[in-house]
Amino acid sequence: MQVSVEELGSLERRLRVEIPEDRIAGEVENRLKNLSRTTRIDGFRPGKVPLKLVQKRYGQQVRAEVIGETMRQTFYEAVTEKQLNPAGQPKIEPQETEQGFTYTATFEVYPEVKPVAPDQLKVEQPVCEVNETDVDQMIETLRQQQKQLEAVERAAAEGDTVKVDFTGRVDGEVFEGGQGTDFDVEIGANRLIPGFEEGLVGAQAGDTRNLSLKFPDDYGKAELAGKPVEFEITVKQVQEARLPELNDEFFQAFGVTEGGMEAFRAEVRRNMEREAEQTVRNRTKESVMDALYQANSVELPAALVEAEQDRLLEQTKNNMRQYGIGDEQLEAMGMDKSNYLEQAQKRVALQLLVREMVSEQGIKAETSEMRELIEKNASGYESPEEVVNWYFADQQRLGEVEALVIEDKLIDWLLSQAQVSETPYTFDALMNKGQTE
The missing domain is CATH 3.10.50.40 (Chitinase A; domain 3)
Structure with a gap:
């Protein structure tokens, strides 16, 4: 197998792979021989079908299968040999010659990513302390919801x-x-x-x-x-x-079965503090990612951006389907993935930056850290242990948690290095105006 690479642009590559005919022909012959032992053709006993007849009937199909499998295998071998890291699927152009089989694969490679020093990042971090007035307003909101x-x-x-x-x-x-x-x-x-x-x-x-x-x-x-x-x-x-009275019946509707008003207020405060903590974390993460994106210029493979556009469009459609909007209505809306270009570019750039920094810092997720995150998220459920077991019973779900832990550790590291300014928020302002009104 002979391999050559041509640079078509900063990220685009054209790979040319030449495969000798004996490699193709030998595999085709082996498969036809195996097929002659198992195939059934009228007039011949099983296993006695002449090879030439099998070749005449199945030769082209088998050769196409062998060529397809050989292209997939040799493409992986070729990019490994040439130390290329393809981004997206290649465009394959096959060509058969007397000497063998040749194909070109055109694709983009991942860019070289060099993030700026984290101490150059300017991050705004919200801070929020739940006070008695916030609790009073939330209790009134809960009463309004039960009116x-x-x-x-x-x-x-x-x-x-x-x-x-x-x-x-x-x-x-x-x-x-x-x-x-x-x-x-x-x-x-x-x-x-x-x-x-x-x-x-x-x-x-x-x-x-x-x-x-x-x-x-x-x-x-x-x-x-x-x-x-x-x-x-x-x-x-x-x-x-x-409005309902603030009595034991009302408290029980929110899971407080004893302790009266004092216990109810404590439960409300705990829930508010948990929500505020999560919102602060999410806002801080957004601020870090925004700062990271603004501070770094990354050349983006068009294939990755387009794939992200497709994913975002399909995600929007799935969300709309959950509200009863059918495919015909979605089609009539004329939704276009071009509307997601800017969002897709940002997401791809951040994915590349995060991947590079995680690799540079050697950040990994320990099992104990994954369990801690799962238990924290499960604490708000009626049966937390069942939620924990549900996550650990599936490797895909556990993989999602692993990615979150790694991302959180990266965020913490960036915050420890960046220029962070704290901005105080009331609970209502943090959670979007009107949560407690």
Whole structure:
């Protein structure tokens, strides 16, 4: 086997592999001989089929199989011999000659990656301490989530839920989604366009309201954005929210069976602190990765970027399928992987940088570290031990945990070297505004 390499660009290579005919022909002959012992052809006893007949009937098929297997095997041998590290699948162009079989394989190789010194990275790290006010707000949020609605014979006010039928018209025509029956509107929730909820204050069951409003300029449906709209609304019922009492029955709904209010507050605080810790960790990790990406310029193999685009597009489609969107609807949306180019480039660059630094630092995941991470994540479940066993029962799941441990250790190492500035956050601001309101 003769191998030569041509550089087509900084990352693109063309590999030429020449395989002597005797290697192909010898393997084809061996397979045909074995086939003649097992194949069945009318008029011949098993094992007595003439080799020439087997060759005439199966020769081309067997040769194609041998050539395919030989290409796969020799490609691996050739890139190993030439110390090449292919990125993505090669484009194979075969060619048969009198002297044997030749093919060229065109592919990209992984770039040489040299990350900047970590002390050049500037990282923002959020810090958050859960206080008593945060706990009070969260408990009130939990009460709101458990509220019951009761019909009342009075005018609607802030905080009430009004059940309505409505019809909306733009330019005199009912628009798509512009009609609703028995639709619940919570006044003050700010879930509808400006003026809709406010327009129901003071309304009673049986009232009709006509509202002249306008869709926001940044409304989700472009055909409606910024346009005037007329709503005709019939009020069917006014409902008042009844919040549950903070008693043992309420506490038991959240797994607190004894200890009363003190135990309940402690449980709420623990959950909030666990959520805050995880969010701080995730935000810090994002900050580190952003800093790493901005500080390093990496030449990216187009094949890896395209594969990542395909993966991101399919991931989006799968997420949408979980919400009941069918393949026909997805097709009609005309989703294009080009929308994921920038995200794919960033992800591939970070994968290459992380891989290089993990190798440089010799970072590995110990079994004890993997178990510690699994047990920590399992602590919020009803049967933590079952969760731990579930992970350790599957090597693929365990491999995912191993990757997380390695990534976490790399993040910790980078944080120990980088220029880190701490930014204080309230719990509500950290968890996105409105979590405790």
